[in-house]
Amino acid sequence: MASHTPARVTAVDTYDIRFPTSRELDGSDAMNPDPDYSAAYVVLRTDAADGHEGHGFAFTIGRGNDVQVAALDALRGHLTGRSVDALCSDPGTLYRDLTGDSQLRWLGPEKGVMHMAIGAVVNAVWDLAAKRARKPLWRLLADAEPEWLVRQIDFRYLTDALTPDEALDLLRRGREGAGARRARLLERGYPAYTTSPGWLGYDDDKLTRLARRAVADGFTQIKLKVGADLDDDIRRCRTARAAVGPDIRLAVDANQRWDVGEAIRWTGALAEFDPYWIEEPTSPDDILGHAAIRRAVAPVRVATGEHAQNRIVVKQLLQAGAVDVLQLDAARVGGVNENLAILLLAARFGVPVCPHAGGVGLCELVQHLAMFDYLAVSGTTEDRVIEYVDHLHDHFLDPVVIRDGHYTAPTAPGFSAALRPESIARYTYPGGTFWAADLPEQTLKGQPA
Amino acid sequence: MASHTPARVTAVDTYDIRFPTSRELDGSDAMNPDPDYSAAYVVLRTDAADGHEGHGFAFTIGRGNDVQVAALDALRGHLTGRSVDALCSDPGTLYRDLTGDSQLRWLGPEKGVMHMAIGAVVNAVWDLAAKRARKPLWRLLADAEPEWLVRQIDFRYLTDALTPDEALDLLRRGREGAGARRARLLERGYPAYTTSPGWLGYDDDKLTRLARRAVADGFTQIKLKVGADLDDDIRRCRTARAAVGPDIRLAVDANQRWDVGEAIRWTGALAEFDPYWIEEPTSPDDILGHAAIRRAVAPVRVATGEHAQNRIVVKQLLQAGAVDVLQLDAARVGGVNENLAILLLAARFGVPVCPHAGGVGLCELVQHLAMFDYLAVSGTTEDRVIEYVDHLHDHFLDPVVIRDGHYTAPTAPGFSAALRPESIARYTYPGGTFWAADLPEQTLKGQPA
Numbered sequence: 001m002a003s004h005t006p007a008r009v010t011a012v013d014t015y016d017i018r019f020p021t022s023r024e025l026d027g028s029d030a031m032n033p034d035p036d037y038s039a040a041y042v043v044l045r046t047d048a049a050d051g052h053e054g055h056g057f058a059f060t061i062g063r064g065n066d067v068q069v070a071a072l073d074a075l076r077g078h079l080t081g082r083s084v085d086a087l088c089s090d091p092g093t094l095y096r097d098l099t100g101d102s103q104l105r106w107l108g109p110e111k112g113v114m115h116m117a118i119g120a121v122v123n124a125v126w127d128l129a130a131k132r133a134r135k136p137l138w139r140l141l142a143d144a145e146p147e148w149l150v151r152q153i154d155f156r157y158l159t160d161a162l163t164p165d166e167a168l169d170l171l172r173r174g175r176e177g178a179g180a181r182r183a184r185l186l187e188r189g190y191p192a193y194t195t196s197p198g199w200l201g202y203d204d205d206k207l208t209r210l211a212r213r214a215v216a217d218g219f220t221q222i223k224l225k226v227g228a229d230l231d232d233d234i235r236r237c238r239t240a241r242a243a244v245g246p247d248i249r250l251a252v253d254a255n256q257r258w259d260v261g262e263a264i265r266w267t268g269a270l271a272e273f274d275p276y277w278i279e280e281p282t283s284p285d286d287i288l289g290h291a292a293i294r295r296a297v298a299p300v301r302v303a304t305g306e307h308a309q310n311r312i313v314v315k316q317l318l319q320a321g322a323v324d325v326l327q328l329d330a331a332r333v334g335g336v337n338e339n340l341a342i343l344l345l346a347a348r349f350g351v352p353v354c355p356h357a358g359g360v361g362l363c364e365l366v367q368h369l370a371m372f373d374y375l376a377v378s379g380t381t382e383d384r385v386i387e388y389v390d391h392l393h394d395h396f397l398d399p400v401v402i403r404d405g406h407y408t409a410p411t412a413p414g415f416s417a418a419l420r421p422e423s424i425a426r427y428t429y430p431g432g433t434f435w436a437a438d439l440p441e442q443t444l445k446g447q448p449a
Numbered sequence: 450m451a452s453h454t455p456a457r458v459t460a461v462d463t464y465d466i467r468f469p470t471s472r473e474l475d476g477s478d479a480m481n482p483d484p485d486y487s488a489a490y491v492v493l494r495t496d497a498a499d500g501h502e503g504h505g506f507a508f509t510i511g512r513g514n515d516v517q518v519a520a521l522d523a524l525r526g527h528l529t530g531r532s533v534d535a536l537c538s539d540p541g542t543l544y545r546d547l548t549g550d551s552q553l554r555w556l557g558p559e560k561g562v563m564h565m566a567i568g569a570v571v572n573a574v575w576d577l578a579a580k581r582a583r584k585p586l587w588r589l590l591a592d593a594e595p596e597w598l599v600r601q602i603d604f605r606y607l608t609d610a611l612t613p614d615e616a617l618d619l620l621r622r623g624r625e626g627a628g629a630r631r632a633r634l635l636e637r638g639y640p641a642y643t644t645s646p647g648w649l650g651y652d653d654d655k656l657t658r659l660a661r662r663a664v665a666d667g668f669t670q671i672k673l674k675v676g677a678d679l680d681d682d683i684r685r686c687r688t689a690r691a692a693v694g695p696d697i698r699l700a701v702d703a704n705q706r707w708d709v710g711e712a713i714r715w716t717g718a719l720a721e722f723d724p725y726w727i728e729e730p731t732s733p734d735d736i737l738g739h740a741a742i743r744r745a746v747a748p749v750r751v752a753t754g755e756h757a758q759n760r761i762v763v764k765q766l767l768q769a770g771a772v773d774v775l776q777l778d779a780a781r782v783g784g785v786n787e788n789l790a791i792l793l794l795a796a797r798f799g800v801p802v803c804p805h806a807g808g809v810g811l812c813e814l815v816q817h818l819a820m821f822d823y824l825a826v827s828g829t830t831e832d833r834v835i836e837y838v839d840h841l842h843d844h845f846l847d848p849v850v851i852r853d854g855h856y857t858a859p860t861a862p863g864f865s866a867a868l869r870p871e872s873i874a875r876y877t878y879p880g881g882t883f884w885a886a887d888l889p890e891q892t893l894k895g896q897p898a
C-alpha cells in the first residue's frame with residue numbers, strides 16, 4: 001500500500017476457543033454445573049503501518065460457542081474495508097450501524113447471541129483505538145472530552161431516565177478531582193473481591209482453605225455460590241463465615257436458580273450468616289421480581305446485571321428500585337458504548353457498580369470500565385469492588401495483576417483483551433492441539449465427543 | 450429396521466430459506482425498511498413406518514438467517530436418536546432439556562437466536578405429534594387433558610403470577626362449553642385483521658385501494674405502520690380512515706420506533722383518527738415504559754408481544770398493567786410449550802391475545818394457538834383477532850384459508866408448518882435456483898451480493 005492510502009480493516013478473523021474448565025469444577029454453580037469457559041474471539045486486522053490489531057470476544061461456557069462465532073462472522077461485511085481512523089475516532093458510529101442493521105436486529109433486538117457478537121466487535125475496535133492512542137482503555141476513556149463520550153452513547157429508549165444533557169452534566173461533574181483519584185488508583189489499585197473459594201463443586205476443606213487464603217491475600221469480600229441445596233448452603237455459609245470471621249463481607253450468588261417466593265425464603269434462611277448481597281436470585285429478565293425480592297430481603301442487598309441483556313433492562317432495574325448493586329458485564333451488552341450508558345444510568349440513580357468477571361477474560365476487560373467510573377463518573381470506590389476469579393489469566397498477553405486485594409491499573413495500551421497466540425493454537429475447538437488430542441481420547445472412553 | 454424397534458429421530462435437516470420480499474416493500478415499516486422474509490427451517494426425520502416428518506422454523510427478515518440456522522444445528526445432538534414416541538407424548542421434556550442445557554443457556558438464557566432455535570425445534574416436534582395423532586394441532590391441544598397440558602409448561606419464574614394449580618383450574622374451567630364453540634369455529638372460523646394495506650412503503654393510492662378491499666373482504670380491523678414521519682402518518686391515517694369509514698377498527702404499529710415521551714406525543718397526534726391500538730410503541734424490553742405509555746394514551750390501547758422474548762417478559766407486562774392486547778408470536782419464544790404458558794398468563798390477567806403474524810408462515814402457526822385459546826382457555830373471540838398478511842402462503846403445503854375476514858379452521862393433521870419442496874429448492878440461500886440466478890445478476894449491477 002502507498003503510505004498516503006487511508007488504513008482500512010482488511011480482515012475479521014474469528015476463533016472458537018474453549019478451555020476444559022469443567023474437569024476441575026472451577027466455575028461450577030447451581031445453574032452451570034459443568035462450564036467450559038470459552039471465547040468466541042475476533043481479531044480485526046488492518047493495513048495500517050503501525051501493525052496494531054483489535055481484539056475482542058464474547059464469553060460463553062462451552063456448547064454454542066460455534067453459534068456465537070457464526071454471529072461474529074455475520075458482522076464481517078460491516079467491518080471489512082472500513083477506515084481505521086473513522087472507526088477509532090468514533091466507535092459509536094459502528095455500534096449504531098450494527099445494532100441498527102435493519103435485518104440483523106430481528107434476531108434480538110439488542111439481546112442474546114447477536115448482541116454479544118456486536119459487543120465483541122465493538123470492544124475490538126476500542127482495543128484498537130486504545131492501542132493507537134498508546135493508552136490503556138481506562139485512560140483513553142478518562143481523558144476523553146465529556147461531549148465526545150456522550151456522542152458514543154445510544155440514548156434510544158433511555159430518555160425517560162437519562163437524557164444526553166443529563167449525561168453530559170454527570171460527566172462534567174465526574175471529572176472534578178480526577179487527577180488526585182488517578183494518583184491514588186496508580187498507587188493503590190481498585191478494590192477486588194474473590195469468587196475463587198466459593199464454587200459449588202468444592203468441598204468444605206477446600207472452601208475453608210481458599211477463604212482463609214483470600215483474607216490473607218488482602219481481600220475484604222468473598223463470594224459463595226448457593227441455590228442447589230439449602231442444607232448444603234447453610235453448612236457452606238457457616239463454614240465460610242467461620243473461616244473468614246465477622247468482618248469480611250460474604251456475598252452469595254444463586255445464579256438465577258429461584259422463583260420470587262423461593263428466593264425470599266432461601267435468602268431468609270441464610271440471613272444468620274450476614275450475607276452482604278444475594279446475587280441473581282431469579283431470572284435476569286425479571287425486573288419486577290427482583291424489586292419484590294429486594295423489598296423482602298432487606299437489609300441483605302440484591303445484586304444482578306451480569307445477564308442484563310442491554311441498557312434498557314438496566315434502566316428498568318434502576319427505575320423499579322430492584323437492585324442495590326449493579327453488576328455490569330463487559331462482554332454481554334453492546335460493548336464499551338453500551339457500558340458507558342450503563343455506568344451513567346447507575347450514577348444517575350446512585351447505585352454502585354460492581355462488575356461481573358467470572359469467566360475467561362472478563363477480569364481483564366471490566367477493570368478498565370471500573371477504573372474509568374472511578375476517575376470520571378462516580379468518583380468513588382466506596383462499596384465498589386470488581387469480581388476476581390483466579391484462573392485462565394496466563395492465556396492473556398496483558399493479564400490482570402492483583403496486589404493486596406486490589407486490581408493494579410493496567411499500563412499497556414489497549415483493552416487487555418488479547419489472548420496469547422499459543423493459547424489460541426492450543427484451545428481452538430475442535431482443531432487446536434489440546435482438543436485434537438483430547439476429543440479422540442474422550443470418544444475412546446465412551447463419552448460423547 | 451425391524452418393525453418392533455422403537456422409532457427414533459434419524460436426521461435433523463436445516464435450511465436457510467429467504468424470500469426477496471424487500472423488492473416489493475411488502476413488510477416495510479419504520480424500523481424494518483427492507484425485510485427479506487426468511488425462515489431458518491428444520492425438518493425432523495424419523496425411521497417410523499408412518500413416514501411422518503416434523504417441520505418447524507424461526508422467522509427472520511434476511512441477514513442473520515444463517516446464524517439462526519447455526520443455532521438449529523447446535524441442537525442436533527439433543528434430538529438425534531431420541532424416541533419418537535417419547536418426544537411426541539411429552540414435548541415438554543425436550544423443551545426443558547433444551548432451555549436447561551447448562552452450557553447453551555449462557556447464550557440467552559431463553560432469549561434471542563438460541564431461544565428462537567429452541568422454539569423452532571419444539572414446534573417441529575408438535576407438528577410431528579399432531580400428524581401422528583391425525584389432528585390439526587389446535588385440536589390436539591383442545592382435546593388434551595388439562596393435567597397433561599399443565600405438565601407441558603415450565604413454571605420456573607412464573608409462580609409469583611401463575612402456579613400449576615391455578616393453571617389447572619383455568620384449563621378445567623376453560624373446557625366448559627368447548628363443544629358448542631368448536632361447532633361455531635368450524636362454521637365461522639376465527640376473526641382476522643389485515644396489515645396488508647398499511648406497509649410504510651405503499652403510496653396513498655395503494656393504501657386506499659387495499660383498505661377498501663379489506664373492508665369488502667369482510668375484515669373489521671386493519672393496521673397501518675407508523676413512526677417514520679409524523680406528517681406522513683397523519684396523512685396516511687386520514688387517508689385510511691376516509692377509505693374505511695368510522696366503524697372499522699384502525700390499529701397503528703410503530704415497530705419499536707419511539708422513546709416513552711415520543712410515543713405519548715405521537716400517539717396523541719394521531720388520536721383524532723381514533724386508533725384502536727398503538728402497537729410496539731417502544732422497545733419490546735421496556736415493560737415499565739409500556740406501562741407509562743399505556744397510562745398516558747388511554748383510551749387508545751397498547752399492544753405488544755411479538756418481540757417479547759419469553760414468558761418472563763410477558764408475565765411482567767401483565768403484572769405491570771403495561772398492555773391492553775397481548776400479541777404472542779409462534780416463532781420467537783420456546784415453541785408451543787412456552788405459548789401455553791403465555792396463553793394462560795393472559796387468561797389469568799384477563800388480557801386478550803391477538804397473535805402477531807406479519808412474516809412468513811406465522812399466520813399458518815398462530816391460528817392453531819388462537820383456536821386452542823378459544824376452545825379451551827379464554828373461551829371467547831371477543832376483542833380478539835389474528836393478524837393476517839396476504840403474501841407467501843402459496844409456499845406452504847397447508848396454507849391458511851381466509852373466508853369473510855376469518856381464518857378457517859385447518860383440518861390437515863399437523864401444525865401447518867411445512868413448506869413446499871419446490872419452494873425450498875428455489876429459495877434456499879444462496880444455492881437455491883432463485884438465488885443462484887439472482888445473486889450474480891445483482892453483483893453485475895454493482896450491488897453487494
